[in-house]
Amino acid sequence: MSMLKEIQKSLFKKKATVLYPFKEREKVHIPEGFRGKIVFDRDKCTSCLLCARFCPSGACEIVTDEKGKRPIFHLELCLFCSQCQEVCPKGAINLTEEFELAAFDRKAFTIR
Numbered sequence: 001m002s003m004l005k006e007i008q009k010s011l012f013k014k015k016a017t018v019l020y021p022f023k024e025r026e027k028v029h030i031p032e033g034f035r036g037k038i039v040f041d042r043d044k045c046t047s048c049l050l051c052a053r054f055c056p057s058g059a060c061e062i063v064t065d066e067k068g069k070r071p072i073f074h075l076e077l078c079l080f081c082s083q084c085q086e087v088c089p090k091g092a093i094n095l096t097e098e099f100e101l102a103a104f105d106r107k108a109f110t111i112r
């Protein structure tokens with residue numbers, strides 16, 4: 001009986017779900033402070049290597065390029081904790097609101 005009441009009430013309520021990803025992509029609510037895909041700005045990086053030191057999961061790997069040492073980020077290992085962003089003194093790392101990270105090519109998980 002109580003279930004019938006609930007069904008009756010729900011018939012006239014605003015729906016609680018969205019048809020993501022088919023219809024309402026732009027309406028998906030992203031909470032403030034959400035930590036998604038990493039964006040890295042090589043020009044700002046001064047090779048201090050703090051990001052790699054504080055990364056708890058080994059997702060931040062240090063490599064060498066023509067300018068010197070710099071991080072690359074392996075999203076498949078990343079916890080999206082934002083420690084790297086917080087410790088970077090130059091603002092070279094930014095965790096964006098991008099959450100659709102599925103890909104067929106593994107290379108898409110490496111941020112350079």
Ligand code: SF4
Nearest residue numbers: 055078079081082084
């Ligand atoms: S967000 Fe966290 S886990 Fe991911 S690379 Fe930065 S420090 Fe490492």
Ligand code: SF4
Nearest residue numbers: 045046048049051088
């Ligand atoms: S913490 Fe920032 S400046 Fe230092 S190596 Fe990492 S990205 Fe570059």
